[in-house]
Amino acid sequence: MSDRNDEHDELRKVVRAFLEHASPSSEVRRLAETDEGYDPEVWRRLADELGLVGLIVPERFGGAGAGAAELAVVMAEMGRTLLCAPYLSSAVLAPAALLESGDETACAEFLPDIADGSVIATLAVAEGNSDIRDLDAVWTTARADGDRHLLFGTKERVTDGYAAGLLLTVARTEKGLSLFAVDPEAVERRPLPALDPTRKLARVHFDRTPARLIGAEGAAEGAVARVLDLGAVALAAEQAGGAERCLELSVEYAKTREQFGRPIGAFQAIKHKCAELLYEVESAKAAAQDAARLWSAAAAASEQGLAASVARAYCSETYVHAAAETIQIHGGIGYTWEHDAHLYLRRAKSSALLLGSTSWHLERVAADIGLVPTA
Template identity: 50%
Template sequence: MEFIPGPDAEELRGVVRGFLEKRSSEAEVRRLMETETGYDPAVWRQAAEELGLQGLIIPERWGGSEASLVELGVVLEEMGRALFCAPFFGTVVLAANTLLCLGDEAANEAYLPGIAAGTTVATLAWGGANPLASTITASRDGGTWQLTGSAELVLDAAGASLILVLAATPDGLGVFAVADAASAAGLTRSPLTPLDSTRKLAALEFDGTPATAVGTPGAVLDQLRVALDQAVVALGCEQLGGAARVLEMSVEYANTRVQFGRKIGSFQAIKHRCADMLVEVESARSAAYYGAWAAVHEPDDLALAASLAGSVCSEAYTKVTLDNIQNHGGIGFTWEHPAHLYLKRAKSTQLFLGTPSTHRTRLATLLDIPEVLA
């Protein structure tokens, strides 16, 4: 039994890496960080039209390739490696994947073709820290639903034309689509200044905003748990890509920087730190690859695999980015060096979709381990 991606996925990796080397260089990342939208629409369209990345997991009847989380994980790994500036995670991992898990044919027919074609930017929003206990409320007004409440930190929301909202109803949690979000009544978007400038965040305020139910309110909890677990695994794959690139940076620098007449990689402190970084990266690789494999082949184990990936990958990424700065010495602390960009991405993703301690607590519950030991 092998959890590593197969030859088809590795071939996809090569194509995506080549694309990102041309379209997501460090200079381009820094340029897009300073823009209002945070991405290049021409590159976004190229990713959809020439590579089919936005439609990777979308079924063919809606314009996609019908690939699995394994292939999506490889793509996200490469995007994390390049710090790709685009609303890909919000659009594909959060929005499209949630739509697919809910299985609402009418909603999928309405929204997925636009996502696959690269014409729709989408995201998923909720109020509070726990998506499954969203503080946003939805109430019926005749034949329509209206949303009330706020979402404090929403990824890729600034330019999203489709916003899926998790909201509480009298029957339980529901998912509601706000289409044509740019002109939606009662919706206010406030761009935020994030720690990680390579991604755009916004706060959303809903004040009687009209929305359409996706699935049946009160009967979507199980599907949402699956969607969120898959998103945690996908985030772990992205974190793995960044961590692996940071390790490469440290090794390259250790083999070229000379001090006291010797390459610094020959110093015990540096070589031992690089070895520890390798252990962290390979641990993250095992957790992320197993999570993607479990989502496809052993869905009953997905919750456990996602909790493991959410804990291991987040902490590994943060640790190796800090070690990378130490290995680079004074230059590693400068704005001009990319080390801080990876550290900021690591710290921001460590808090997204649950902290490592949250995932460990859930893992302990799933394994029936006493809380004192978790």
């Protein structure tokens, strides 16, 4: 266990050192103003120099073959710096969807290019105003047309959907939910305004759009649910990392900002805020790490799903609270556009709705432990 902890510590140091130079606040703000929302050169280096883009891709498909524990380490560091990159989409959701499909031919065709960063991929699930975890609300349809399918419908809030070179789309056929690969050039895509400009969202419209079936027809529901659970584990780690950085910013400011001849950290109210945040942040980190550990240990699917929801719910609430308290502790300067505190609050608020709202995850936990009846 200690050897693995040492490996994770070394991975953390390497990723942190890279991101401190590649994702400073000035770069985050610059990329937030673009439609694509990422720097191709940084993305190339993440893939080539660090091997992070193909982190969870098996070695036989050109990846590193790492697990959720390593993914959590990387996501936490990216959360600390608000990295603007399609990592959650292209390095987590898309490869996980291909692997869960069981389609070896599709994996061999798509995963090497995803792993080396030459193709950005994403997963399109949500429709209308429904929660992405409500798979019954998927009404994009796929109709057979010879040896291919044609898609009809609209996907909302597709992460990095505007920059993607491959769209993995969940659609409904006569046999049930199925997964399809779509060329983005064949669809209508439009960037969506978002509270968090550092994570890009898009609307994708299909109108007789040619698509290739991935895996077995009608077999995608369980696979997509597992992909979203893994995404929730990764996102929880990112949230814990962001919350930890908010705490650091607050403590640093409380030590240096003076009022009435003393650092504001000497006042009881600020001490209480920082102490409470420390407890919550450490708990969030533990929840995220525990969820990642269960995934790496190949625990039962039900246990993994429960841990994912526990981590996501707690990390969401912790991150929002930490970001809001950071603004409070910084006082007037924390409310200004020039300060970075609002960037963390925007990321925290938007992440709480990503890959399943906090309420959805809490309801899942409540049902699992018997507080509410299951459907």
